[in-house]
Amino acid sequence: MKKIVLSALAALTIGTVAASAGDVKFYTDGNGQVFTTAGEGRTEIKSKKTPVFSHADKLKFSGLTYIGYTYNDYKDGLTSDNVTAYQSDTSQFELRRAYFQLKAYLLDDPKSYYRVTFDMYQNTEKDMVVRAKYAYLYLNEVLPFTGVEIGLVHRPWHDYEEHNAWYYRNISKVLIEAKNAGDLSNSADYGVNFKTKTKYFDSEIGLFNGEGYHATQATGTGMSLEWRATAHLLGVNGKDKQTIKTYLDASFFGQYNQEHKANAAAPSGFDDLIFTGLHTVYNQPEFLISAQYVLSNDTAENSTYVSKQAGSGYSVNGEYRLGDKKEYRAIARYDSWTDKKATSSAEKADKAYIVGGVWEQSHNVQWVANAIVTDNEAGSDREKYNGVAYMLTAEVKF
Numbered sequence: 001m002k003k004i005v006l007s008a009l010a011a012l013t014i015g016t017v018a019a020s021a022g023d024v025k026f027y028t029d030g031n032g033q034v035f036t037t038a039g040e041g042r043t044e045i046k047s048k049k050t051p052v053f054s055h056a057d058k059l060k061f062s063g064l065t066y067i068g069y070t071y072n073d074y075k076d077g078l079t080s081d082n083v084t085a086y087q088s089d090t091s092q093f094e095l096r097r098a099y100f101q102l103k104a105y106l107l108d109d110p111k112s113y114y115r116v117t118f119d120m121y122q123n124t125e126k127d128m129v130v131r132a133k134y135a136y137l138y139l140n141e142v143l144p145f146t147g148v149e150i151g152l153v154h155r156p157w158h159d160y161e162e163h164n165a166w167y168y169r170n171i172s173k174v175l176i177e178a179k180n181a182g183d184l185s186n187s188a189d190y191g192v193n194f195k196t197k198t199k200y201f202d203s204e205i206g207l208f209n210g211e212g213y214h215a216t217q218a219t220g221t222g223m224s225l226e227w228r229a230t231a232h233l234l235g236v237n238g239k240d241k242q243t244i245k246t247y248l249d250a251s252f253f254g255q256y257n258q259e260h261k262a263n264a265a266a267p268s269g270f271d272d273l274i275f276t277g278l279h280t281v282y283n284q285p286e287f288l289i290s291a292q293y294v295l296s297n298d299t300a301e302n303s304t305y306v307s308k309q310a311g312s313g314y315s316v317n318g319e320y321r322l323g324d325k326k327e328y329r330a331i332a333r334y335d336s337w338t339d340k341k342a343t344s345s346a347e348k349a350d351k352a353y354i355v356g357g358v359w360e361q362s363h364n365v366q367w368v369a370n371a372i373v374t375d376n377e378a379g380s381d382r383e384k385y386n387g388v389a390y391m392l393t394a395e396v397k398f
Contacts, residue, residue, distance in 0.1 A: 056104035056114075064397040066096035066170040074387035086384050096170065096393075097121055099133065111140035111147070133188055133213060146196040149206075152213055156204035156228035157253045157277070158187035164238035164249060165281040165290040166317055168331060170395045171370055172354060175294060175315040176277070180352050180374055180382060181337040182294055184275055184309055185255060188213040189224070202237065203229045210257040210273070222259025222270065229253070238283055243326040246284040253277045263308070271307045272299035285326055289318040298340050306342050313337030319358075329358040331370070339381070348380035356391075366395040 027035045027042035035042055052059065074087040098120040103113045119133035136151030161174045176184045191208030209217045210224030229252050236247040254276035261271045274297045281290035291314070298310040317333035333354040341347045356370025372389040376382045 054104065056106050058105040060103040060105075060113075062101045062103075062398060064097075064099040064101075064395070066094075066098075066393060066395055068094045068096050068170070068391060068393040070094060071390045072387060073390070074385070086386065095120070095122065095128065101134075107139075109140050113138055131214065143194070143196075145198050146194055149193045149195065152188060152190055153193045153206065153208075154204070155185060155187055155189055155208065156193065156206060156226050157185070160204075160228055160230065160251070160253075161279070161292075163240050164242075164247075164283075165279070165288070166333070167240075167242065167319075168356075168358070168368060170366075170393050171356070171368055171391055172333070172352075172372065175292060175313060175335055175337070176275070178335065178352075180350050180376070180385065181313055181315070181335045182275070182296060182309070182311065184273065184294075184296055185226075186212040186214070191224075197237075199235045200232050201230065202232070203227070210255075210260055222257065222272070224255055224257035224260070224273075226255045226257075227253060238281070242283050242288060243285055243321060248282045249280065251277075251279040253279065261308075266305060266307070267301040271309070273307070273309055274299060275309075285321065287318065287320045289316075291316045296340075304342055306340050310340035311338050312340075317354075325360070327360040329360070331356050331358060331368075346379070348377040348383075350374075350376040350380055350382050364396065364398055368393040368395070 025036070025038075026045045027038055028045055029035070029039075029042050034045070038044070070090070070092060072087070072090045074089055076086065099117055100120075101115065101117040103115045105113045107113075114137050115134055116132065117134040118130050120128055120130050123129050132152060134152055134154070136149045136153045138147055138149050140147045142148050158174055158177060162169050166172075166174055172178060176182045177186055189208040189210065189212050191206050193204055193206035193208075196203045205225075205227040208224045208226060210222065211217055231250045233248040233250060234246065236245055238245055238247050238249070255273060257273040259270040260273035262269065263271045275294060277292055277294040279290070279292035281288065293312075293314045295312045296310050297307075299307050300310075313336050315333065315335045317331070319329050319331040322328040322330075331354070333352075335352045336349050337351075338347050338349045351374070353373040353375065354370060356368055359367045361367060368391070370391050370393075372391065374382075374386050374389070376386055
């Protein structure tokens with residue numbers, strides 16, 4: 001019996017190798033022994049692989065899913081005239097996001113490709129729906145050290161921060177996208193994005209519709225110029241390798257978006273969205289610390305009207321890592337955002353604190369347990385959301 005089991009394992013191993021061995025064939029007999037020639041009582045070992053047909057030279061598939069549970073414990077009682085009632089507590093399991101991605105390599109240059117990423121999420125009707133998150137052609141080296149994305153592409157800032165400074169998109173968006181902060185911009189849009197990368201410097205600069213991938217273009221002709229410039233002061237780029245790299249980055253980023261949203265209350269009939277930010281991050285295998293400041297300008301033409309997304313804020317986050325492979329992590333983050341108002345006394349800070357623990361079970365599975373404390377100032381438009389969210393998350397990727 002032992003011999004049969006060992007022979008069967010050998011057959012499986014050799015069968016795997018056979019997939020790349022051209023015309024070599026393998027056979028097995030009733031005792032489980034493996035042969036390279038046909039004979040009486042021997043049966044050919046045939047591959048059961050399903051072929052994939054494509055006109056591309058190579059296809060690459062990947063997936064990413066955030067599975068979670070959240071209990072929202074909202075604050076009780078009223079603290080200001082601005083709040084008529086706080087939110088009701090909620091308890092729910094969630095599929096926060098599920099991405100499926102395909103890259104097709106179509107050109108002679110192995111670094112050029114077409115990418116499409118599908119995004120499954122829960123809409124306001126609580127149905128799970130699918131939309132395109134990215135769909136673009138990437139052309140490598142159209143300029144020295146520079147490639148370009150064309151189509152439904154990355155915007156310059158979000159992807160950088162999520163892969164170099166704040167690695168936990170599964171529990172919270174970055175400052176300029178978070179609802180309880182700037183809520184200025186989302187991570188993808190229709191347009192072109194030029195991406196330059198060298199050892200000590202990289203940048204992205206692009207022209208976009210400006211409303212983002214899940215909003216319609218505002219009535220008008222305004223487009224959005226967006227950018228990021230990052231100095232890698234130690235000559236190292238993080239990019240998902242934070243547990244083994246030491247790097248120090250400083251970035252300047254922003255957006256100049258004319259006619260961002262139609263608004264009859266604005267003197268021009270539109271809200272422009274113009275913001276700039278400074279960001280720095282230092283990382284070594286044991287820990288990471290990062291900070292940023294963002295200013296969103298008021299583009300109104302008189303003092304009685306203030307653009308809806310005008311304001312300023314900052315964010316600080318860090319993590320400390322333990323374990324032989326740095327698989328255990330303690331994380332923390334603090335956000336503060338203040339909307340610009342026509343009357344300065346009406347300007348109230350929206351604040352959020354995140355604390356949690358992370359277990360990197362494998363390269364494919366990550367667990368996060370955390371709490372988010374929302375502590376918006378009395379009189380804030382978002383005061384009714386004050387409370388604590390207790391979260392458990394499994395991030396699955398392949």
